Amino acid sequence: MRALNIAATGMAAQQTRVEVISNNLANMSTTAYSARRAEFADLLYQQPRLAGTVNAADGTILPAGVQIGMGVRPSAVTFDVVQGAMKATDAELDLAIDGKGWFEIEAPNGEPVYTRDGSFKRTGDGQLVTSEGYALTPNIVIPGDTRRVTVNKDGEVYAIFDDQVQPQLLGQITLVDFVNERGLEPIGSNLFRETAASGPPNVGAPGEDGRGVVRQGYLEESSVDAVTExxxxxQAQRGYEMNSKVVTAADQMLAATTQMR
Structure with a gap:
C-alpha cells in the first residue's frame, strides 16, 4: 500500500523540520545567528490516466486525469540574513554591522571566510582576531601602548595614545557583500564560505554601494524569534502525529485485507 511509504516521507519531513527548529532554538544566544527554515517539495506523481488523453470509449478528451502523489522530500534549508537587535556591550573591540555586509576573516589554511559576528579580540601581538583566533581581513594591528581604540561608522580604526593629542589611524575595516547570501555555506563558528551559488565577494568600505555601517560597542543578537519557533x-509535532495516524490506518486496512483472504 502506497499510503505507508507516503506517510513515512511525511514523518521524515516533519522530523527534518523539528531538527531545524531545534538548531534555531539552540542558537538563540549565538551572536549574529540567522534563523534557518526548512523547505519541502512534493515527490513524483504516478499518473495511471493522463489529463487531455482521448477516451477510448467515445473519443472525448478527458478533462482530468488520475495523479497519485508519492510523498514529500526536503528541498532546502535556507536562511535569510535578517539583522538581529543591536546589543550594547561598550567593549571597544565589539563591532556590529548595521545593515548589509560581512566581515572577512582569514581561516588557518589561508582561505577567506565570512561572518557577521564582530566580537573581536586582540592577540599578544595586537592583531584583531575572532574568538577562534582567526585574523580579521584587512589585518589590523593595535600597538601595545594604545590607551584606547575607536572605530567610526566607516570602519576606520584609530588608536589613542597617552603622549599624543591626535589619534593615529591604524587601518580601515572593509565589508563584503554577495549577490545571493543564501548561497553561502555555513561551516560553524559563525563562519560562512563562498560557493558558486553565492557568487564572488564584493569588497568595499562600509556605507558604500548599499553596505551597512560599523557600530562600535555593539553586537548583533540572534534573529531567532522564540514565539515563532x-x-x-x-505545527511540526501535529504534522508528525497525523502522518503516524495514516501509517496506523493503512496498517489496519492491510490487516483487514489479509483476514478477508
Whole structure:
C-alpha cells in the first residue's frame, strides 16, 4: 500500500523540520545567528490516466486525469540574513554591522571566510582576531601602548595614545557583500564560505554601494524569534502525529485485507 511509504516521507519531513527548529532554538544566544527554515517539495506523481488523453470509449478528451502523489522530500534549508537587535556591550573591540555586509576573516589554511559576528579580540601581538583566533581581513594591528581604540561608522580604526593629542589611524575595516547570501555555506563558528551559488565577494568600505555601517560597542543578537519557533514546533509535532495516524490506518486496512483472504 502506497499510503505507508507516503506517510513515512511525511514523518521524515516533519522530523527534518523539528531538527531545524531545534538548531534555531539552540542558537538563540549565538551572536549574529540567522534563523534557518526548512523547505519541502512534493515527490513524483504516478499518473495511471493522463489529463487531455482521448477516451477510448467515445473519443472525448478527458478533462482530468488520475495523479497519485508519492510523498514529500526536503528541498532546502535556507536562511535569510535578517539583522538581529543591536546589543550594547561598550567593549571597544565589539563591532556590529548595521545593515548589509560581512566581515572577512582569514581561516588557518589561508582561505577567506565570512561572518557577521564582530566580537573581536586582540592577540599578544595586537592583531584583531575572532574568538577562534582567526585574523580579521584587512589585518589590523593595535600597538601595545594604545590607551584606547575607536572605530567610526566607516570602519576606520584609530588608536589613542597617552603622549599624543591626535589619534593615529591604524587601518580601515572593509565589508563584503554577495549577490545571493543564501548561497553561502555555513561551516560553524559563525563562519560562512563562498560557493558558486553565492557568487564572488564584493569588497568595499562600509556605507558604500548599499553596505551597512560599523557600530562600535555593539553586537548583533540572534534573529531567532522564540514565539515563532515554538509555533513551528507545535505545527511540526501535529504534522508528525497525523502522518503516524495514516501509517496506523493503512496498517489496519492491510490487516483487514489479509483476514478477508
Amino acid at each position: 515554538i509555533t513551528e514546533l507545535i
